[in-house]
Amino acid sequence: MLIEIILFSFIAGITVFLGGLISYFFEKTITNRVVKRKIVHFLTAFVTGIMLSAVAFVLIPKGMEGLNIGSSVVIFLLGALTFYYLDSFIEKNSANIPQVLAMLLDFIPESIALGALFVYDHNVGVLLAIFIAFQNFPESFNSYIELRNSHFSKYKSLVILFCLSFIGLIFSLLGYYLLKDTYEITSALMIFAAGGILYLIFQDIAPSIRIKNSRFLAMGVNLGFVIGMLSEALV
Template sequence: MLVLTLVAGMAMPAGALLARVERIHPHWLETEFRHAVVAFGGGALLSAVALVLVPQGAARLQAGTAALCFAGGGLAFMALDMLLYRLKTQAGQLAAMLSDFIPESLALGAAFAFGSQGGALLLAGLMALQNLPEGFNAFRELNGDRGRRAGQAIRAFTLMALLGPVAALTGYFWLSAYPELVSGIMLFAAGGILYSVFQDIAPQAVLKRHWAPPMGAVLGFLLGIIGHMLTGHGA
C-alpha cells in the first residue's frame, strides 16, 4: 500500500522533470506534444471517475447522499478555483493536483483495509497515470523551467508525493471503520475532478487545426479500461 501510493505520488516530480525538456523539434511537434500530455491526463482522470470513484463510492450510499457528496466536490473545487483567481496565483494546477491526490490516497488505504486488492491496484495505477501529466502541467504553470526555481519546484513535488503514504495510512487505520465516509470522500473527489477536467484540462488540450491531441484523452481513458479489466472489474 505504501509503495503503491509513493510510486503514484512520485509520478508528480517525474512529470515535472519531463516538463523541463524545453526543446522538442520541430516546433509543431513540441506544441502538439504538450497538448497531448494535457489531454492524456484528462482522459486518465475521467477513467478514475468513471471506473473507480463513482461506482465504488455510490455502492454504499443512498442516492441523495451520493448526489450531495458529488455536487459538494464540484462546488468545493469551484470555490478553490475562484479563490486562486482572486489571489492571482499561478498555482491552480498545483492545488488541483493535491486536491485529488489526497482523497484518492485516503480511498486507496481504505480499499486495502476492506480487502479490495484489485480496486486498490486499479486506483493506484490511475493515480500514477493522472499525476504524471498533472506534474507536467503544474510545473509549466509555475514557470519553474530554469535554474534554482526549477529545482525548488521538483523538490516540492517530491515532498508532496510523501503525503500519499500518510493519507493511505490514515485511510487504512481510521477511515476503514467508516465505509460510508470513504464512499463520500470518493464521490467528493470525483465531483471535484470532473470540475477540474472541464474547467482547466479540456480547454488547454484544444489546439486549432491539429487532431492528434484529443487522442491523448482517448489513450488515457483506454489505459484505465485496460487496468479495469486486468484487475477483474470488467468481468
C-alpha cells in the same frame, strides 16, 4: 496490509516527481515552441482521459456501493461545488501556479480513499493506485512547466515536486488509520472526489486542450481512457 498501502501509495505518488523530471529533460532538449505546445496539450488530453476513467471505473461505481442514490447525488454535487469555490480561490490567490494546486485538489482525497480502500477491496485499492500514478505523471509534467514559467529555478521546481510526491503516502496512511472501519465515509469521499474531478476537467482542463488545426490532440483523451480500461481489465 500496511506494507502494501505504503508501497502502492509510494508508487502512485512518486510519479509526481518523475513527471517533473521528464519535463526537466524535455525543457532542455526540445526547443521548438510549436512542438512543445502540442506535446503539453496532448498530455493534458491524456490525463483528462485517465481522470474520466478513474471516475467511471472506480470512484463512482465503488462509491455508490456504500451509499444510497440520494446521498450519492448530494455528495457528488457537494464535491463539484466545493471544487468550484476552491478553484475560484486558487485563481485569485495561487501566485500563478494553479496547475500545481489543482493537482493536489484531486490527489489528496483520492489518496485518503486509497488508504481506506485496501481494507475493503484489495483489487480496487490497487486499481485506484494505478489511476493516481498515471494521472499524476502528465499533471506534474505540466506543473513543472508552470513552476518554471512562474520564475522558480529548475532545482527548486524539482524539489517542490519531489516533496509533493510524498503527500499521497501521508494521506493514504491517514485514510487507513482513520477510515478503515467506516466504509460509508470512504464511499462518500470517493463520490465527493468524483464530483470535484469532473468539475475540474470541464472547467479548467478540457477547454485548454484544443489547438487550431490540431484535432488529433483530442485523441489523447481516448488514449488516456484506454489506460483505465486496460487497468480495470487486468486488476
